[in-house]
Amino acid sequence: MPINYILPEFEVERNDYRCIRCRVCERQCANGVHRYEPDGDVMLSDETKCVDCQRCVCLCPTHALKIKKNEAALRTNANWKQNTILEIYKQANTGGVLLSSMGNPDPFPVYWDKILINASQVTNPSIDPLREPMETRVFLGKKPHEIERKANGEINTELPPQIELELPVMFSAMSYGSISYNAHKSLATAAEALGICYNTGEGGLHEDFYRYGKNTIVQVASGRFGVYKDYLEAGAAIEIKMGQGAKPGIGGHLPGTKVGADVSKTRMIPEGSDAISPAPHHDIYSIEDLRQLVFSLKEATEYKKPVIVKVAAVHNIAAIASGIARSGADIIAIDGFRGGTGAAPTRIRDNVGIPIELALAAVDKRLRDEGIRQNVSLVVGGSVRSASDVVKAIALGADACYIATSALLALGCHLCRTCQSGKCNWGIATQDPELVKRLNPETGKERLVNLLTAWKHEIKEMMGLMGINSIEALRGNRLMLRGVGLNEKELEILGISHAGE
Amino acid sequence: MVLLNAKALNHQSLNQEIKSVSHDVELTNVLGQRFIAAGLSDKTIDIHGTPGNALAAYLNGATINVYGNAQDAVGDTMNSGQINVFGNIGDAPGYAMRGGRIYVKGNAGYRAGIHMKAYKEHLPVMIIGGKAGSFLGEYQAGGIIIVLGLTDDDKDIVANFPCTGMHGGRMFLRSTCDGIHFPHQVTARIADDETMETVRPYIEEFCGIFGYDAKEVLDTDFTVITPDSKNPYKQMYVAN
Numbered sequence: 001m002p003i004n005y006i007l008p009e010f011e012v013e014r015n016d017y018r019c020i021r022c023r024v025c026e027r028q029c030a031n032g033v034h035r036y037e038p039d040g041d042v043m044l045s046d047e048t049k050c051v052d053c054q055r056c057v058c059l060c061p062t063h064a065l066k067i068k069k070n071e072a073a074l075r076t077n078a079n080w081k082q083n084t085i086l087e088i089y090k091q092a093n094t095g096g097v098l099l100s101s102m103g104n105p106d107p108f109p110v111y112w113d114k115i116l117i118n119a120s121q122v123t124n125p126s127i128d129p130l131r132e133p134m135e136t137r138v139f140l141g142k143k144p145h146e147i148e149r150k151a152n153g154e155i156n157t158e159l160p161p162q163i164e165l166e167l168p169v170m171f172s173a174m175s176y177g178s179i180s181y182n183a184h185k186s187l188a189t190a191a192e193a194l195g196i197c198y199n200t201g202e203g204g205l206h207e208d209f210y211r212y213g214k215n216t217i218v219q220v221a222s223g224r225f226g227v228y229k230d231y232l233e234a235g236a237a238i239e240i241k242m243g244q245g246a247k248p249g250i251g252g253h254l255p256g257t258k259v260g261a262d263v264s265k266t267r268m269i270p271e272g273s274d275a276i277s278p279a280p281h282h283d284i285y286s287i288e289d290l291r292q293l294v295f296s297l298k299e300a301t302e303y304k305k306p307v308i309v310k311v312a313a314v315h316n317i318a319a320i321a322s323g324i325a326r327s328g329a330d331i332i333a334i335d336g337f338r339g340g341t342g343a344a345p346t347r348i349r350d351n352v353g354i355p356i357e358l359a360l361a362a363v364d365k366r367l368r369d370e371g372i373r374q375n376v377s378l379v380v381g382g383s384v385r386s387a388s389d390v391v392k393a394i395a396l397g398a399d400a401c402y403i404a405t406s407a408l409l410a411l412g413c414h415l416c417r418t419c420q421s422g423k424c425n426w427g428i429a430t431q432d433p434e435l436v437k438r439l440n441p442e443t444g445k446e447r448l449v450n451l452l453t454a455w456k457h458e459i460k461e462m463m464g465l466m467g468i469n470s471i472e473a474l475r476g477n478r479l480m481l482r483g484v485g486l487n488e489k490e491l492e493i494l495g496i497s498h499a500g501e
Numbered sequence: 502m503v504l505l506n507a508k509a510l511n512h513q514s515l516n517q518e519i520k521s522v523s524h525d526v527e528l529t530n531v532l533g534q535r536f537i538a539a540g541l542s543d544k545t546i547d548i549h550g551t552p553g554n555a556l557a558a559y560l561n562g563a564t565i566n567v568y569g570n571a572q573d574a575v576g577d578t579m580n581s582g583q584i585n586v587f588g589n590i591g592d593a594p595g596y597a598m599r600g601g602r603i604y605v606k607g608n609a610g611y612r613a614g615i616h617m618k619a620y621k622e623h624l625p626v627m628i629i630g631g632k633a634g635s636f637l638g639e640y641q642a643g644g645i646i647i648v649l650g651l652t653d654d655d656k657d658i659v660a661n662f663p664c665t666g667m668h669g670g671r672m673f674l675r676s677t678c679d680g681i682h683f684p685h686q687v688t689a690r691i692a693d694d695e696t697m698e699t700v701r702p703y704i705e706e707f708c709g710i711f712g713y714d715a716k717e718v719l720d721t722d723f724t725v726i727t728p729d730s731k732n733p734y735k736q737m738y739v740a741n
Contacts, residue, residue: 096739099741100741223597224578228580229559232559268599268618272732273668282593283574300559301540
């Protein structure tokens, strides 16, 4: 075999004194790292196959295993980093486009971590959420610009269709195909229990999950997989996917190997055939064309569903959002460049798009300046990692947040970033029946409910300490935020003052 | 059949009217109203005048006859049903349709039948009686696209870039296709009798509707184009 120059990225450290040769690690590893050698009664490892998913470590009954970064390293070079060199070897070996998963791992600034939240002291006292009612419920959709009265003087309370959420967090789009049936079931059942929504992604809606319709956002993307009348009518809202933060401007394709019987049925495409979802919608070349798709969906569902338009956060996002807000869409979802993916070309994931914090602040300001903020609700995603990120997003102008990586972590994902292989040892990003059953949807639901119940409590605590008892009063309340270590331009875009000001 | 005058009705009111009656509907004075019959699953709609864009989007079983020209995005994501256009049709007809039929007597614009799919009993068929514009059947993943070239002009049967990214289904062009360039991932050959038999019923139906002699139409060479692979991008990537 010719030399491929690839250093194993990880090292399997097995404590031979603790190892009882139970071979759990061997059975658990879909990548085939571990192997028992009867001749000599030893467990051996092929570290070239290891992705550091930690499955074997977590399941080893005697805690005999550790996966460590391989210390064998190329000579240090600040310009030619080891990864950069290995990527060149991989491409020279194969001629392939580098393919990665999950969000951008590079050390770009995380603005959430440079923003601090205000608290009430002495005057405008804080509110104790354990004692006083705190409202975290939000409604997403078009709002009237002013209070309208009927002929008899009563206030007109009829609103365009809205999504009602018990807390301003939703599970963002992950298709059945990119993640497993059990992962989808966990998300659907958790969304129902929490009074929020999950999102089908562009892979259609499995027939078993139509019953969670009022907690489902159904997606329409350029490939139109699984889109038909019943699907459009099944959800609480319809989302048109124009872009995704992890791969702005490009499409996706689910390889035919992942299109088994069930995925084929849900996407309504032949088994084993690539599911190609190209970069643009080939019928949308303008805001006017987008408006046409928005209204064709509204016509088909008799104006009963809010329509969301999801775009990636890119350089001109404020102008783009302004166009969308005039397209008839009810909600704009913006996905930042750190958002996750089941597979994206590495170069695109790591180099295209902008941070969601800046995009959100710019869009909110632009829509306010133009007097059209009420036309739409804003939902932001692309690495919302905690309740404090949610609070900061709301204060920067979001109506709600989309989370996906956080939700997958709750389901047991260890962020090994190899979803594209389809061999997820945690049963999440896979269609292999043996792997899928490792994720128990009951447990999955419980863990998701736990996560967001905890976040909800934290959100209430943070609202309380600001003296705010309704999440609506926090939205766009940038006085509650201060920046640390940010330059003037960044503060200007975020629309916040520096700490101490 | 209920007669409905579409004059001065906007698309929302027009669709409400159509949905409110339980009979078939004949529309007169249609002038550019979009989204007519979106998602409709029952009845027949006869349209006189010119319907606007996205006619019969998400169509779910209804029959639409257009006695004139149709505009862009006809039958977007159509699931089942039938659309007969007695004139020309605009751009992107049958985008991602997975079932049903779109028959056009005249010419089609750009991007006809792109993303066409097929699924189990759903087998979409699009027949264009005249010539087709560029990007015909781009990303076609299933179904049948037939172009007959029956209009009397000197245009090629299909303009540039047919079958780009095609990875399923079949395309039939009533021509030997000399000088037409197809991408590398498809095979174009003259259809044999056995292959033609599989599409004969559709062509006969088309000819019945628009008053052509099916025997005459079929009595010439058709080129059939099929993809070489269901997985055109398989070797393109390396895990990182």
